[in-house]
Amino acid sequence: MAFDIPPGEAMTRFVFDSGHLRAGAPRIKYIAFLPPKSGKLSVYWVSGMPSTEIWSICALHVTPAKGKPVRLRGDFNSLMAYSQQLRIEVDGNPHPRHANIVGWDADSTKARLQALQLADIAAPVTPP
Amino acid sequence: MTEVVFAENVASPWGAWDSSPPGVSDVANTLRNTITQFVRDFSVSAVWHARDSAPNSQLINLYRECRLANWDQDGAMPVTTATLETAMTLLHSLPTTVAVPDFLPEPSGRIGFEWFRETGRVYVLSVGADRQLEFAGLFGPGNEIHGRCSFAGTTPNMVLDHLKELFRR
Numbered sequence A: 001m002a003f004d005i006p007p008g009e010a011m012t013r014f015v016f017d018s019g020h021l022r023a024g025a026p027r028i029k030y031i032a033f034l035p036p037k038s039g040k041l042s043v044y045w046v047s048g049m050p051s052t053e054i055w056s057i058c059a060l061h062v063t064p065a066k067g068k069p070v071r072l073r074g075d076f077n078s079l080m081a082y083s084q085q086l087r088i089e090v091d092g093n094p095h096p097r098h099a100n101i102v103g104w105d106a107d108s109t110k111a112r113l114q115a116l117q118l119a120d121i122a123a124p125v126t127p128p
Numbered sequence B: 001m002t003e004v005v006f007a008e009n010v011a012s013p014w015g016a017w018d019s020s021p022p023g024v025s026d027v028a029n030t031l032r033n034t035i036t037q038f039v040r041d042f043s044v045s046a047v048w049h050a051r052d053s054a055p056n057s058q059l060i061n062l063y064r065e066c067r068l069a070n071w072d073q074d075g076a077m078p079v080t081t082a083t084l085e086t087a088m089t090l091l092h093s094l095p096t097t098v099a100v101p102d103f104l105p106e107p108s109g110r111i112g113f114e115w116f117r118e119t120g121r122v123y124v125l126s127v128g129a130d131r132q133l134e135f136a137g138l139f140g141p142g143n144e145i146h147g148r149c150s151f152a153g154t155t156p157n158m159v160l161d162h163l164k165e166l167f168r169r
Helices: A051-066 A078-083 A110-121 B026-043 B046-066 B081-093 B157-167
Strands: A010-015 A041-045 A072-077 A087-090 A098-102 A123-125 B102-105 B111-118 B121-127 B132-139 B144-150
Touching: A010 A051, A010 A078, A041 A087, A051 A072, A072 A078, A072 A110, A078 A087, A078 A110, A110 B121, A110 B132, A110 B144, B046 B081, B046 B102, B081 B111, B081 B121, B111 B157, B121 B157, B132 B157, B144 B157
Parallel strands: none
Antiparallel strands: A010 A041, A010 A072, A041 A098, A072 A123, A087 A098, B102 B111, B111 B121, B121 B132, B132 B144
16 A cells, blocks of 8 residues: 655665766766656665665666666655655555655656756665 | 958858958958868867767657667657757857757657756756757756756757856856
């Protein structure tokens, strides 16, 4: 059953496309946080999880679907999404910790600004 | 007599120059040859490569990779030739003093031009076949913008102001 993640929780988004990363310093570009057509941006709720377990979720549930190796992940606080007037819904599929950032206005230029804000604040973590 | 010369039949990045009417003196011929050589050299120079050839290639590669629907395996719209053409027009309309941006395909089928200065200072200009520019920018704490404006082939002054703000010291 879906429920909203409260502000203040640790979240992460896995990034698979090298074009979504800035050359040189490992920074994530806004495009990695721009919502897909469905309006559901896939993220994981990782509060209290050790880094190895987070990467394990990626290896078991995300990488096989993407069909390419993960480049890095971007860690951020759920508060950041709420401060952008977005919400985070846990849907539990394909993993109990899977969630989606929702509430984007696809017809507004604001979605791009929201993606910029999230990418700017996300802390890049490289895989082991 | 003022001698005005134009390079003739030169394969330049801007197309052949119009010739109206060429000078006839030795000085005019020398000047014409010098300009012709300059244009030829420039068209294969590092500057031209960095400002024109390489970015054009990047845009074309982006189009090739994203011209079919669902290129992101998440339902993305295709990047069309009209969007590619508009992106190239926008690229060439930018002042040469502005750094060449990164080009990014967006799920909507638009192409994003991204300029990154540092954390908290980044600007995105997105172009589509509709000839509307959509922009979003972070210019430091509490200073952010987003919106859209029309694009008629020249970079709008509003966008130039945004870029000045981004790169302001």
